[in-house]
Amino acid sequence: MLAIEGWFTIEDGLTYLLGTRCATCRTISFPCAAGWCRNPGCGGTDLDVVRLSRRGKVWSYTNACYPPPPPFVAAEPYEPVILAAVELAEEGIIVLGQVAGLTVDDLRVGMDLELTHGPLADGPLVWMWGATS
Amino acid sequence: MDVGRDLVSGVYVLGAGMHPWGKWGRPFQEYGVAAARAALADAGLHWTDVQFLVGADTIRNGYPGFVAGATFAQALGWTGARIASCYAACASGAQALDIARARVLAGLCDVALVVGADTTPKGFFTPVGGDRPDDPDWLRFRLLGATNPAYFALYARRRMALYGETGEDFAAVKVKNAHAGSLNPNARYRSRVTTADVLASPMVTDPLRLMDICATSDGGAALVIASEAFARRHGMAGAVRIAAVSTVTPTFPNTAVELPVIATDSSASVPPPERDFRASIAHEAYAEAGLGPEDLSLAEVYDLSTALELDWYEDIGLCPRGEAAKLIHSGETALGGRLPVNPSGGLASFGEAIPAQALAQVCELTWQLRGAAGARQVTGATAGLAANQGLFGHGSAVLCTA
Known part of the structure; x- marks a missing residue:
């Protein structure tokens, strides 16, 4: 089960973020824009769902040394959440995500990460950033 | 869009008042009324005059x-x-001031009262209750566990990577602001701290430690503002003038990782604006006032974290990008320096009482510009800027002159 519908998809084991691309001005939105293009100079209403790049460069990163409050469900015992903001060059978008399998000591600004997925502590899957394969 | 200077002349701060910040646990109305009564008394007016x-x-x-x-x-x-x-959000107080100022400028009233107050729960700010998967503020907690300090930490780590800043550089901000706060009877935290204290405090969200991050507080602040004609009639022609209020929003594409969103706008098909959002906030205030950073005597900036104060130095034009650490270490932004920043003690000494905070910043500008800030007084202050950012794209900056 996905923790949120329409934001990402898992196909053949590969995880993809889903956005929209405006048919008029080519502006990409993540999460998907509904109804109209978010470029105020455009106003197009013809939006196609597209998969975003699966790789990007770390813009910044951090962790949560203490369990975040609800509605986050923290694992027990608590495993520090790692977060990365990753810049997708082609789309010109920075996307936040939890990080799977790496700690802050493993991360560097500018390093490549690849999209994967993992479970929230109560089960549903969410996109995550992980080491490149 | 620049507003003509002539249009916005003539709104004055006649009174400023605060209820001290703390964790008092009483209804927010009490703090608001205490602040309002203090501001009215300061103006020499009665509530029935408002x-x-x-x-x-x-x-x-x-x-x-x-x-x-x-x-x-x-x-x-x-x-x-x-x-x-x-x-x-955090810009509520400035937005309220802007609404009051507009009504005065429109000639619809002569004297207005602006009040903000908050009672805050213990711990991290959390989203409003209920399951709301369409609300980015709910989603960032649910999917990512991304608290407000986590975003501040992303900005701080980015500075470390780009400019080689360290935890010691961030700690210098806390040391400076704690010193100023120790002189402010309205501040919640009034103890001086050392760099070693900051570096010994627990890591909360790497690279930020507990003493790098502002607390959540109870407090109240209020301002009485009036038209120039009203100020003259009441013999207050020398009152502090509101030279600009900037309440700008981002321009598409907003390329900042903005609290509480999970992704930025795309800059692939439309190039980013000349100034990013935070820089545009002060820029619009300068344009409206016909002044620049070189004209400031002091500034109050929204130091939600120590590292964020360094971002603000660059955003409001006090130094070029990447040189904020040099500026803090020079002592120029400390009390007694060339351009003190957060002479009130800032959020580091107050903690955040959201709807009151932007008004508290203007209270400090008012007292400084009157020469009534006591032990925190910036000598000969003639112009001060308060800058602030509220989540979901609310910028605010207020520029006042003596």
């Missing part, structure tokens, strides 16, 4: 918080005055 009241809302105190204008008006005693209530 024609328009704007309340900055709080979203964590039930219905009375959503209709703060009515809540404060009722608590002060119904007079039939016109009211408004507004919410703009």
